[in-house]
Amino acid sequence: MKVTLARTAGFCWGVRRTVDKTFETIEAAAGPVQTLGPVIHNPQVIARLKAEGVEVADRVAEVSAGTTLVVRTHGTTKDELAVARSRGLEVVDGTCPYVKVPQAYVQRMSRDGYHVVVVGDEKHPEIRGVVSYAEGPVTVLPAGAPLPELPGVKKIAVVAQTTLVGEAFQRVVGECALRFKEVRAFNTICYDADERQDDARALAAEVDAVVVVGGRASANTRHLAEICQELQPRTHHVETADELDPSWFSGVEVVGVSAGASTPDWVVEGVVRRLESMASPTGA
């Protein structure tokens, strides 16, 4: 079976930076190293770090004195960072610089008296971190959800989760423009997510099936799978090559492979090798 790999499949710049920082920290640290939350949303990378002795802490309170703490790519809350620093822990900030952009806008706009709307998933660690920088009222709006009544609000500022699909941001900004006197919109969607989504769309339109590779907890991988599914119903989301089922590819001549920003190259390569080794299709 022929395999076409998306140009942007695999680690984005921000994830590579955090993963490299984590392994450099392991080399350099005199004592134990822990990450605050899973450093990226990929179970295979977390397993490699665990093999190096790096445990995941859910909260700073769980971390023993003398530990070097690496902050995950998605960042953490302002309070957790303050606790880590007040306890004198060595903190390596692995937050992607693009995730710091909505954090900074939320802080600045709420200080300036704007009601802030964050378009994204309120349970996602990136959004929990971003919201923690608000110094006034903030509303988190999941993609596609209606904008609630906000009585008395005149000035509104809108930011987006870095992995948000562009149309979801556009819809909220458009609705705000009609309902409020003053609207400040900050497009904080990461260019990598945009580019990866465009590539995935182009790929899905030209192949007979698509495999999207990446962690199930990875928001950007799930978005890629949703985008591909719309254009190519024979889309499958897998974490590793072991999950591939040959019956999915009956009649398929060309399969496209895309991968989330937190999917390591070695996992993508494993999927490509397995697909290439599958016998040429005979048709359903």
Ligand code: SF4
């Ligand atoms: S997708 Fe963008 S925001 Fe997210 S980690 Fe990668 S570079 Fe940073």
